[in-house]
Amino acid sequence: MKLPKWIVRRFWRAIVEFKLLEANDRVLVGLSGGKDSSLLLLGLKVLQEHAPFPFDLAAVHIDQGFPEKVDLSPLEDFCAQLKVPLEIVKTQIYHMAFTTEQNPCARCAYFRRGFMHNYAREKQYNKVALAHHLDDAVETFLMSQLFAGQLKTFQPQSYLSRTGVTVIRPLIYFREREIRQAERLLKLTPVSTPCPYAGHSARAEAKELLRKLESSNPRIFDNLVAAMRAGAQQDLWPPPLTKGEFRDRMKNFWQRQELSAERENTQS
């Protein structure tokens, strides 16, 4: 099985830089059936065939239990073609997360991650590969600032002490438009989601905002990527004072003012 060189290189860059794979890893790919996770599985399969060390590969699809029936046969065919075992885990996430009028994305993603990580732990996979790419990382960075007042994004690799599973993101150096290009090139057939919130999430808004910003200045995306790195040049304000610290600071400030006024009076 072959992939264009630029795609293989992009995978290896992330794997080597962030130490995503090691000999004898048991890797479980979260396969939603979208373009991103399909490319992730295909890429890891190709790497597995040519890597200088052995690792196991399997895929899991978390069925969220939407009332509409989703045809998963393209996923099954894709995995059979790649000779990668696929497990479909049926869940009630739809009933668990879509309970209020509020946007369910955070709860839905939380439950989906939980099912996936627990499945990995039960079946003794030490790594879970997720299909987040560079646009996802930058959108998360932007959303953290806009909606949570924090400067953070997800890591290319993170160890989850509760389950003992390490999450890896081998697509982290791909732009979303490159994944679309790969989708056309490799003739991947994504499974569409029946979720009514797809394309209407806070992430979709951040994506649209970024698209507009980038169309007015193509440097903006790369600047955000640079700002996301530890060690990026910073000139941030100090943290706010607590009430007690402010009281003490105020007292000292007045005392100093009074002292200098007294000194001036004595000298004159």
Ligand code: SF4
């Ligand atoms: S868009 Fe739908 S499937 Fe995706 S996280 Fe939101 S609720 Fe879940």
